Amino acid sequence: MRLAYIAYPTSLTLRSANAIQTHTTLRELRQRAPDTLAIIPRWLREPSRFAEVGAVHLPRPAVGKLSRLYRSTLWYYAERSIFAAMAAALIAGERARGRPAAVVYVREAICAGWWAALWGPLLRLPVIYEAHDLESWNPSRAKERWAQPLLNLLDRAALTRSQAVVSLTAEFRQLLARMGWRAPADVAVIADAFDDAQIAPGDRAAARRQLGIAEDAALVAYSGMTFAYRKLDMLQQAFAQLRARCPNARLALVGGRPAEIAQLRAQAAALGIDDAVIYAGQIVQEQIAPYLHAADVLAIPDTVTDVTASPLKLFEYLAAGRAVALPDIPALAEVLPPTIGYYFRRGDAAALAEALERALNDPARPAREQAGREAVAAHTYAARAERILALAVEVAGKYGTIAA
CATH class of the missing domain: 3.40.50.2000 (Glycogen Phosphorylase B;)
Incomplete structure (x- = not known):
């Protein structure tokens, strides 16, 4: 056939x-x-x-x-x-x-x-x-x-x-x-x-040395080729709230076109977090994994669709072995149960900040990361x-x- x-x-x-x-x-x-x-x-x-x-x-x-x-x-x-x-x-x-x-x-x-x-x-x-x-x-x-x-x-x-x-x-x-x-x-x-030839669990400390990120930073990261319709502005708002309570927090944004990054840089300056945000820009797929490995928490601030939401980044995040903060959309829960993911009320920057803080401070986070890897293992x-x-x-x- x-x-x-x-x-x-x-x-x-x-x-x-x-x-x-x-x-x-x-x-x-x-x-x-x-x-x-x-x-x-x-x-x-x-x-x-x-x-x-x-x-x-x-x-x-x-x-x-x-x-x-x-x-x-x-x-x-x-x-x-x-x-x-x-x-x-x-x-x-x-x-x-x-x-x-x-x-x-x-x-x-x-x-x-x-x-x-x-x-x-x-x-x-x-x-x-x-x-x-x-x-x-x-x-x-x-x-x-x-x-x-x-x-x-x-x-x-x-x-x-x-x-x-x-x-x-x-x-x-x-x-x-x-x-x-x-x-x-x-x-x-x-x-x-996810592409198991590209994405697998990795060492956090080694990834941070490679990227020049301090080992004691509380690192939140986002990865996506483009930022359109993904609420990256809301993520930065949430991060500003998180940083007020967690001064060593840093945010890495991987991807985005130059115009999108310029807008986010201006917003970060207005929020007073420009010194805490890393803009990696659009990089080839092979260079994304170290940012995923370096992170403590990986974020999905929003999705373009609702009932069909099945974003590539969710599968890559879980395959990399990291905790995920994501909006409470039922379609996402089909892949990542609420007992494993750190869900927040969609469109609410304060709720996203709370989910990030909860993940960073959760003593059960390693167990939830392992459960996330198991949940996504069949999705190659x-x-x-x-x-x-x-x-x-x-x-x-x-x-x-x-x-x-």
């Missing part, structure tokens, strides 16, 4: 969580199913790490650049629609050359809508859609009022007409059932994962790839294909 995997990563050089998730998943899929057809868009001559995992790069339509003339996300919807058609032409061509796909797996909403409603039926191929949220809830969605019915139609097509849906959380599966869009049996929960990308392949085999057997 050959799987066609269609994705639209936001960075071909792995500068986003979306891209890291896609790249690592494809790496593990190709190790187990070398014939997997991975289809990725690319600007002409754009550097790409996806060649490492055998991806086919289709020319990325330049429609999105028209947003310079009229600012609207709709240009990118058109771009992804064209890419979905190009992927269909490639898959049809592969079939004509005697290399047919049995199942199409799509992890991008616009492409999924087209494949579930048009290209899948035309090519008589079953479609699996990995949904990361409703597109109509996406913070970056098209904001034109007249476009909202189209977004709802897109969600309905992708989620009701695909042969199977993959959800990152049980919360989202339950939401689809309440909406009457999918029976729970048609939705497989396959959470995000190798295990995730195996679940995706097993689902694809099940779907192909259930629905059949013209190729078979």
